[in-house]
Amino acid sequence: MDKKSLKYDKTDPLSIEEYAQKLIGKTFNDVIEDYYIEESMNSAAEPESVYKIANTIEKNSNKGKGNLGQIIEEHYFYYKPNIDSNPDFSEAGVELKVTPYKINKNGSKSAKERLVITMIDFMNVYKEEFDKSGLWNKAKLMLLIYYLYNQNLISKFDYRIDYAKLFSPPKEDIEVMKHDFDVIIQKIKDGKAHELSEGDTLYLGACPKASTSKDRRRQPFNYTPAKPRAFAFKNSYMTYVLNNYIIPGKNTYENIVSKEEAYNLEEYVTNRIRRYKGKTVDELCELFELDYVKKPKSIQSLIVYRILGIKGNQAEEFVKANVVVKTIRITKTNKIKENMSFPNFKFKEIIKEDWDDSEFGNYLRETRFLFVVFKENANGELVLMGSQFWNIPYDDLENEVRLVWEKTKSVIENELEIKVNDKGIRFTNLPKQSENRVSHVRPHARNAADTYELPDGRLFTKQCFWLNNTYIYEQLKDELKFDQN
DNA sequence: GCATGATCATGC
């Protein structure tokens, strides 16, 4: 098609959006078909060449989902994908993103993946400022085209486009993203590009982006090669964008900070919690009018949300950033009472996984934690000590946890050994706490009869990965463990 | 006192 006859004004974002919205309800197959019809009406195109295009697309279709975006670019907007740092519609300053969403079992909708914006060029990015960065050049105005991911469809060309909308991050989010950007840049300047992790930051993450697991890049301040990474809006952030900007609906979350205070969210949160340092759980309950006679198990977590000004237990910033609040109790003898549990795994699923893309590995890679620490005083009362944001250090995850995970997989694959003592208590050969500094596997179920199926058909009590209490203790800052007075 | 297995309790 001739450039003059484009059906939209490529210099005008609103015109591009309006044209994109005609995609709603179409599958990628429809888009290709429409293109063929258009081309065949145009006498310049031989029917043969049309089939050639179809063939090429089909051949490339297994190489990744990137080419769903390419179909929209070439066969709907009629332009070739660019490879420079300019937005796709450079004259309008609009970056095109074609991205999947999914409908969950409970009917809610979420982004299926993080939104990758642009590769991180370790050797040069540290010289950039956020406002003028290649990242922001692309991310400040995006046309988001969402299609519904559906596991049951064999061909991804049958996926249906449901939403098309321009999106710019709101001001308060940009402040958080600037800080995220600074955190990532600082790590590169510190010669730690190889230790970057998505859990380091809140909305904007440094996500792995390698064609193979061995792929490595140079970094400017250290000889250790680093995994290639890209700037990406986290999955949690994109789920929020989907449900609050793309699909019209009501925002049900409460904010922690006002727009003016957004830049260093973490500092704000830890300072606010620190104000209540030294108060007992009972005192805090009284202060926030919580029922401390009945004291539900979750009382400490409720206290944290009240301190942050949240009435319920859903803070918007934490939902967007995938921050998980964990309360920790330290005993008089300076030990953490309990190990930290995580969601159960299914025996038949874990044996199909690879560590690099495993559920538990990804969970730890992508989650940022807020530890809120209480310590027992001489009277046995729990006293608030403060809080700390944390995500698992790269080496602990990729070495220690990896070992535990791989042993778990192999034990389950090669038939789990179950020995029963005379009391009917069962012991297995899954990785124990004593075997690893960081992590272990233990039952986590309603009771012994609460089971999942093993690959060999036996039913066995649900298990999960735990982080060792001794390890968590080691990770806490001194000010949270010991009274400085 | 700690490691390991087992289970409780709340909220959705």
Next chain:
DNA sequence: GCATGATCATGC
């Protein structure tokens, strides 16, 4: 009914 966070019970 289940996931998740929290805790108990036992034996070495």
